[in-house]
Amino acid sequence: MSERYKKQTDHNEYLWEGTGEPDAEIQRLEQALEEFRATNLVPPVFPMIAYAARRPSSRLAVTSNAWVPRSAAATLILTAFTIALLLSLRELTLPDSNTGWSVELMEAPADSSPAASKLKRKMQMQVGEAFETNRVSTANIAVADIGRLELGPMTRLRLLQSVAGRKRIALDRGTIHVAIWAPPGEFVVDTSSAVAVDLGCMYTLRIEENGNGLLRTTLGWVGFQSNGHESLIPAGAAAATYAESGPGLPFFEDASKEFRSAVSQFDSAKEGSAQRFAAQQVILREARARDGLTLWHLLSRVSEVDRQAVFDRLSVLIPPPASVTREGILRLDRTMLDSWWNALDLGDIGLWRHWERSWTGQEMRQK
Amino acid sequence: MQSTLDFGPRVLEHLLVTEEQAGPHDSDAIFVRAAQQGDTEAFGQLYRRYVRMVHGILLGRVRHVEVEDLVQEVFLRALPRVCELRDTSRFGSWLATIARNLAVDHYRHAQTRPERPDEGSDPDEQPAKFSVSANREAAEILDCIRSLPEAYRETLILRLVEGMTGPEIAAKTGLSPGSVRVNLHRGMNQLRQKLALGELRNPNNRKNRMTV
Numbered sequence: 001m002s003e004r005y006k007k008q009t010d011h012n013e014y015l016w017e018g019t020g021e022p023d024a025e026i027q028r029l030e031q032a033l034e035e036f037r038a039t040n041l042v043p044p045v046f047p048m049i050a051y052a053a054r055r056p057s058s059r060l061a062v063t064s065n066a067w068v069p070r071s072a073a074a075t076l077i078l079t080a081f082t083i084a085l086l087l088s089l090r091e092l093t094l095p096d097s098n099t100g101w102s103v104e105l106m107e108a109p110a111d112s113s114p115a116a117s118k119l120k121r122k123m124q125m126q127v128g129e130a131f132e133t134n135r136v137s138t139a140n141i142a143v144a145d146i147g148r149l150e151l152g153p154m155t156r157l158r159l160l161q162s163v164a165g166r167k168r169i170a171l172d173r174g175t176i177h178v179a180i181w182a183p184p185g186e187f188v189v190d191t192s193s194a195v196a197v198d199l200g201c202m203y204t205l206r207i208e209e210n211g212n213g214l215l216r217t218t219l220g221w222v223g224f225q226s227n228g229h230e231s232l233i234p235a236g237a238a239a240a241t242y243a244e245s246g247p248g249l250p251f252f253e254d255a256s257k258e259f260r261s262a263v264s265q266f267d268s269a270k271e272g273s274a275q276r277f278a279a280q281q282v283i284l285r286e287a288r289a290r291d292g293l294t295l296w297h298l299l300s301r302v303s304e305v306d307r308q309a310v311f312d313r314l315s316v317l318i319p320p321p322a323s324v325t326r327e328g329i330l331r332l333d334r335t336m337l338d339s340w341w342n343a344l345d346l347g348d349i350g351l352w353r354h355w356e357r358s359w360t361g362q363e364m365r366q367k
Numbered sequence: 368m369q370s371t372l373d374f375g376p377r378v379l380e381h382l383l384v385t386e387e388q389a390g391p392h393d394s395d396a397i398f399v400r401a402a403q404q405g406d407t408e409a410f411g412q413l414y415r416r417y418v419r420m421v422h423g424i425l426l427g428r429v430r431h432v433e434v435e436d437l438v439q440e441v442f443l444r445a446l447p448r449v450c451e452l453r454d455t456s457r458f459g460s461w462l463a464t465i466a467r468n469l470a471v472d473h474y475r476h477a478q479t480r481p482e483r484p485d486e487g488s489d490p491d492e493q494p495a496k497f498s499v500s501a502n503r504e505a506a507e508i509l510d511c512i513r514s515l516p517e518a519y520r521e522t523l524i525l526r527l528v529e530g531m532t533g534p535e536i537a538a539k540t541g542l543s544p545g546s547v548r549v550n551l552h553r554g555m556n557q558l559r560q561k562l563a564l565g566e567l568r569n570p571n572n573r574k575n576r577m578t579v
Contacts, residue, residue, distance in 0.1 A: 015551055017532040025559065026527070032505040033528045036431055038422035043414035044439055046407040046446055165404075183401050350412055351397065 100124030101159060102142040103131060125159050132156040133174070143167055146182035147198075151175070152206075160190065175206040184351055194226040194241040199351060201235070211243030216253070223352055224250075231297060234346045240267055249283075249301065251294045259286040263294060272303075280306060284313045292318040292344050300332055318343055399455040402446075410449070414442055417459060420539045421466045423525040427513060428470035437473060441466045460541025511561050512554075519554025522547055 013020030103125050106117035117138055125131055125141065132155070133139055139151040144162055151157065155174025161167065167182075170190040180187045180198045187198040192211040196203075201220020207213035215224055216238040224231040224239055226246030231239045239250035248267030251260055262282035269276035280302065287295055295314040299307055311329050314320075320329070321339045328336040341349045395416065401409035421441050425434045445465050452461055512523050525531045525540075533551055537544040 012552065015526070015533075015555055016548060017534055025562075026555070029508060029527050029558075030530070032508055034530075035502060035505060036426060036509060036528045038419045038438070038529060043411040043418075043442070046410050046414075046442070183404075184397055350415075354398075354401075354408060354412055 100126045101144060101162065104140045105133075105137060106139060107137045127159050127162055130156060130158040130172075143180065143187060147178065147180035147187060149179075150177040152177075171205060171207050173207050173209050175204065177204050178202065184354075191241065193243045193245075194224050194229075194247045197223040197225065199223055199347075203233075207241075213241045215239055215241065221347055229301075230352075232341075232346075232349070232352060234293065237293060240264065242267060249294050249297050252290055255288070255291055255294075256286050258282060259291060259294075262286065266298075277306070280310075284309060287313060287317060289317045293346060296337070296341055296344060299329060299337065304330055314340075395458055396455040399449065399452065399458045403450045403452070403455075407446075410442075410446060413458065417462055417539065418442075419529040419531060420459065420525065420536075421462060423529040423531070424463055424466040424521055425470055426509075426528060427517075427520045427524045428467070429473055431509075433473070437469060441469050444469065457541060459539045463540050508562070511558060514561070515554055515557055518546075518550050519557060522550035523554040523558065526551055 014023050015026055101124065103123045104119055105121045105123070107120040108117040120137070131139065131141075131151075133151050133153055135153050138153060139149075139155075141149040141151065143149055144167055146167060149169075152175035155176060156172040157174075157176065158170045158172065160170055165186060166188070167186060168188045168190065172192075176189070178187070178189070178198065179202045182198070184199040185197055189196040189198075189205060191205070191207050191213060193213065196205055196215055199221050201222055202218040203215060203220075203222050204218070205213065205215045215222060215233055217233045217235050219235050221232060221234040224233060224241060224247040226241070229246045231247040231250045233239050233250045236254065237250045237252045240248040242248060245267070249263050251263045253260075255263075259282070262279040266276055266279035266283060269279060280298070283291075283294060283298065292314055295310055295317065298310050299314070302310060307330055308326075311326055318340070320336075321343050324336045324340050329340070338349045338353070395413070398409040398412045398416075402413060418438060421438050422434060425437050425441070429437060441462070445462055448465075449458075452458060509524075509528075512520055512527070514520075515523065522536060522542075525536045526533065531539070533547050534544060536542070537547045540547075542550075
């Protein structure tokens with residue numbers, strides 16, 4: 001009875017999500033019907049659509065056979081037209097580029113907690129300007145209408161760009177706490193060693209005077225990029241950045257102390273050094289399944305010889321998808337790396353690739 | 368370096384919404400919002416994510432040889448309307464509705480237009496893309512599925528043809544996981560019965576076939 005029940009349950013699970021003991025008949029149907037499957041997965045070139053012009057008319061259209069009298073319909077049409085005109089004029093007359101960011105400078109008496117801070121001054125920050133806090137002051141900055149920054153003491157930043165679709169600052173030193181609710185890739189922070197790209201989240205970034213720093217993600221995830229190195233940092237993880245080498249390996253903050261120390265040692269040691277190799281061995285030994293995040297990044301930061309050991313360890317922790325081969329990973333095939341990333345279940349890497357393409361295009365247009 | 372942030376209610380409200388949405392739909396919503404701002408690359412990402420669902424829905428309703436063109440048409444219909452979609456997390460169910468409506472329109476149009484010589488009811492006369500002799504069984508299984516009630520037909524095609532899992536079907540179409548599970552099991556039982564009754568090999572049952 002129990003065996004039969006188990007078999008039935010397994011077959012149900014196979015039908016439901018392809019797990020459990022395969023049902024032979026369903027497998028036969030799958031194989032037979034596979035030829036009807038969608039094969040053209042490449043999207044066509046979609047035409048550009050001017051949405052803004054279409055929106056008001058589609059919502060406010062009044063037909064002549066409506067129950068309202070014709071004069072009322074005419075009034076409605078006129079009102080709708082006026083509203084649409086005002087809305088479009090508002091958009092035209094208030095471009096982001098002319099709008100400064102609101103800054104609230106807070107100051108606390110020495111030796112008191114930040115909660116005791118009081119508003120000292122309100123001001124506007126324009127593109128090209130720098131802003132700095134001292135030992136007793138902090139600041140809150142509204143990032144246009146897409147988010148908010150809090151600056152810790154002794155922080156200096158510059159506003160580089162504020163246009164629709166792109167807000168960019170440079171953090172020279174100090175600490176910022178960031179909360180952004182714009183589409184991914186819209187808010188970018190330049191530091192001397194890496195560029196932090198918001199992918200819909202909340203994070204803290206600290207940069208020291210020497211250019212080294214640390215980024216910790218609280219919600220969503222952040223891309224950290226420099227000179228071909230990229231670190232994707234999901235919530236609960238952090239990554240250091242170094243003035244000389246750029247973003248380090250991201251790691252979950254709940255990893256073991258040995259693991260975190262080894263990551264730090266690996267990041268700061270010279271390429272090919274014995275110290276770096278020793279750190280790599282500890283990382284592989286101490287890694288949990290969750291630390292697949294770090295191992296995935298490690299794949300592209302070690303030599304091809306060392307990559308084999310990383311592949312083997314990551315395969316045990318997070319089995320690669322069927323489309324991913326050892327040979328492909330050893331030659332750093334991007335499609336395979338991306339597929340494996342998606343198996344980590346930390347978010348779709350397509351989001352990051354999409355941002356990379358749009359960013360590259362925007363940079364090219366600016367040049 | 369502990370955060371001392373005390374975010375205002377507006378920020379917290381947004382972040383709570385973001386947390387609730389975290390999951391497969393989270394990045395969909397992001398792509399939808401980008402598409403609503405005219406980003407055709409983002410719409411391309413949505414195409415990649417939903418093309419199998421749209422393909423499966425259409426395959427349950429129209430001939431296989433016509434599905435590919437109609438898939439493109441579904442997305443081209445959706446593109447200019449995506450800005451009207453207020454709940455970005457409902458993109459999948461919204462797109463599924465467009466696909467179903469397009470299939471209905473197509474069927475009505477096909478009923479009223481004169482029959483062309485290549486639209487006969489015998490599948491052997493179809494300009495099929497594959498070898499008929501090698502795929503007769505597959506075509507007949509597909510017709511068996513198409514003869515099931517609509518809810519079962521669509522879910523089974525997404526599972527057996529498009530290779531989507533039950534949870535994936537639920538997430539993409541907006542149906543509840545419970546409904547999808549029921550549709551899969553009841554549909555599969557009915558399909559097994561039909562296959563066991565030998566409908567595949569009974570020539571009398573081929574009269575009303577859609578001819579793949």
